[in-house]
Amino acid sequence: MNLPANFLVKMKNLLKNEYEDFYKSYYEPKKQGLRVNTLKISIDDFLEKSPFKLEKIPWVKEGFFYQDEERPGKHPYHEAGLYYIQEPSAMAVGEMVDAKPGEKVLDLCAAPGGKTTHIASKMNQEGFLLANEIHPARAKILSQNIERMGIKNAVVTNETPARLAERFPDYFDRILVDAPCSGEGMFRKDQDACDEWSLENVALCASRQGDILANAANMLKPGGRLVYSTCTFSPEENEGVISHFLKNDSRFKLERIEAYEGFGKGREDWIPDAASDIDKTLRLWPHKLQGEGHYIAVLTKIDGEEEGKRKYAEVLRDQKVLKDYTQFAKETFIKQPQGDFILFGDQLYMLPNETLSLKNLKVLRPGWHLGTNKKNRFEPSHALALSLKGEEVKHTWNIASDEIESYLRGESISAKGSKGWYLVEVDGFSIGWGKLAGDMLKNHYPKGLRWVGK
The missing domain is CATH 3.40.50.150 (Vaccinia Virus protein VP39)
Structure with a gap:
């Protein structure tokens, strides 16, 4: 050195x-x-x-x-x-x-x-x-x-x-x-x-x-x-x-x-x-x-005065915008998360409590990222998967840590069960999403995170 x-x-x-x-x-x-x-x-x-x-x-x-x-x-x-x-x-x-x-x-x-x-x-x-x-x-x-x-x-x-x-x-x-x-x-x-x-x-x-x-x-x-x-x-x-x-x-x-x-x-x-x-x-x-x-x-x-009136973040009020998310939540969660929503483009987030206005600030993440509003459907985010536990959702697919590499590489999994979104787990801990249809669990692990060449 x-x-x-x-x-x-x-x-x-x-x-x-x-x-x-x-x-x-x-x-x-x-x-x-x-x-x-x-x-x-x-x-x-x-x-x-x-x-x-x-x-x-x-x-x-x-x-x-x-x-x-x-x-x-x-x-x-x-x-x-x-x-x-x-x-x-x-x-x-x-x-x-x-x-x-x-x-x-x-x-x-x-x-x-x-x-x-x-x-x-x-x-x-x-x-x-x-x-x-x-x-x-x-x-x-x-x-x-x-x-x-x-x-x-x-x-x-x-x-x-x-x-x-x-x-x-x-x-x-x-x-x-x-x-x-x-x-x-x-x-x-x-x-x-x-x-x-x-x-x-x-x-x-x-x-x-x-x-x-x-x-x-x-x-x-x-x-x-x-x-x-x-x-x-x-x-x-x-x-x-x-x-x-x-x-x-x-x-x-x-x-x-x-x-x-x-x-x-x-x-x-x-x-x-x-x-x-x-x-x-x-x-x-x-x-x-x-x-x-x-x-x-x-x-x-040890000294100073607290600021008085504050302007809080504007939350999403239009329930029509939440229609596809609400349907996803009904099908996926055992108990739906509660809180105020905010939409950044087509990205849906839930704000932390008492969030002040973020207007005109450079914001990368305005809270808990739930997913994307797509045409006539809602696609959950990887952040949502990683913040959930198996007992909070209706469907999970657990894989042992010594067998999960194929999932992390982006490969789909042969599977039978009710169709819909599954929280994929490694040894009981959430790691991503899969969507089951036609005896196949389609892999939704983000492409940028996949274990290519590992």
């Missing part, structure tokens, strides 16, 4: 007698982790079914290390959304957000979706989750991961923090700012981050992080929690950004957060004019724990 010379000099000056251990950590194998998706399976049930050798991650109850030789991304359980492959240290951030069912939560810099999906699992499909990503291509990946994990209560936007701050003043109970950073903590697993690093980029990141944090602050309601995190060691982007923010916004205070073995404190001595209680923030070090570098600060908004 070719680490930047200026970075090494900087870290040696900061860490002093810890530097040698820190440097050696770059030449040790990186640890791999997965987080169980409790929206779909309990931790105990997953451990019973898991084909992988797993070791508990201390700082997140749903998190586990897996062995280097294993490939959980190539297993059907990954396609079914039973877990999310996530860097172990990064899992600490979702824990610190500590979202609760029924709350309004914002993940402001959300792609690719590891922390968003962690937050969603804590919310248990209740409340309003807004996941935003400013880069369009990354926003699409975020939306796909939300779909795979079966999340119903998330809206995905592709906006600037400033635009969202105009629309959602004093609105959210919790906000995560996992800020774009110089990526020093990811050097061991991402050579591109290493190659792109410079002292100038560190300064640029710190300035941008301050702007993002200021916009986030205005979207948090009084009493709300704001979590700031980075995957860099740079004091300018960590203690420096938080100290500057607190100096300029008296509405916030730092909270002391639980530290596990290997977690370090924020360093007052590494920046000028540090906040007096900056040691309440946390640093995760690769030479002290089995994970990469991270920084986490938790702030509470």
Whole structure:
């Protein structure tokens, strides 16, 4: 690994007698982790079914290390959304957000979706989750991961923090700012981050992080929690950004957060004019724990007034438009889902409760994607399949994990039964749709996800 010379000099000056251990950590194998998706399976049930050798991650109850030789991304359980492959240290951030069912939560810099999906699992499909990503291509990946994990209560936007701050003043109970950073903590697993690093980029990141944090602050309601995190060691982007923010916004205070073995404190001595209680923030070090570098600060908004009257999203009122969906729902569900509908072109969604108006925002996913209104018929979405359980539908077709590859390749299945839509399952967990007619279960697994050449 070719680490930047200026970075090494900087870290040696900061860490002093810890530097040698820190440097050696770059030449040790990186640890791999997965987080169980409790929206779909309990931790105990997953451990019973898991084909992988797993070791508990201390700082997140749903998190586990897996062995280097294993490939959980190539297993059907990954396609079914039973877990999310996530860097172990990064899992600490979702824990610190500590979202609760029924709350309004914002993940402001959300792609690719590891922390968003962690937050969603804590919310248990209740409340309003807004996941935003400013880069369009990354926003699409975020939306796909939300779909795979079966999340119903998330809206995905592709906006600037400033635009969202105009629309959602004093609105959210919790906000995560996992800020774009110089990526020093990811050097061991991402050579591109290493190659792109410079002292100038560190300064640029710190300035941008301050702007993002200021916009986030205005979207948090009084009493709300704001979590700031980075995957860099740079004091300018960590203690420096938080100290500057607190100096300029008296509405916030730092909270002391639980530290596990290997977690370090924020360093007052590494920046000028540090906040007096900056040691309440946390640093995760690769030479002290089995994970990469991270920084986490938790702030509470102690002052401010909640915004008054709000404009909520316009919902679909024309029942004629829902005619084909209603027929599908009657034939497919044991108990029909309840909520407000919205139509994006020919795509039908169900809005999370209390969704504000999304007009003039760049929206990729305005809620739970139900499917497509086609001519005289309704076709259910892959997102709908992945968010359902077998007991919620009238027809299921279960396939064992060691036999499901042909389905994932897009092949149809010889079958007998009542005609109509079937929720296809792998070992009892939803993975897609099939439609039975004429002793054949036609495959509706999306072409873009099929296991071609795997």
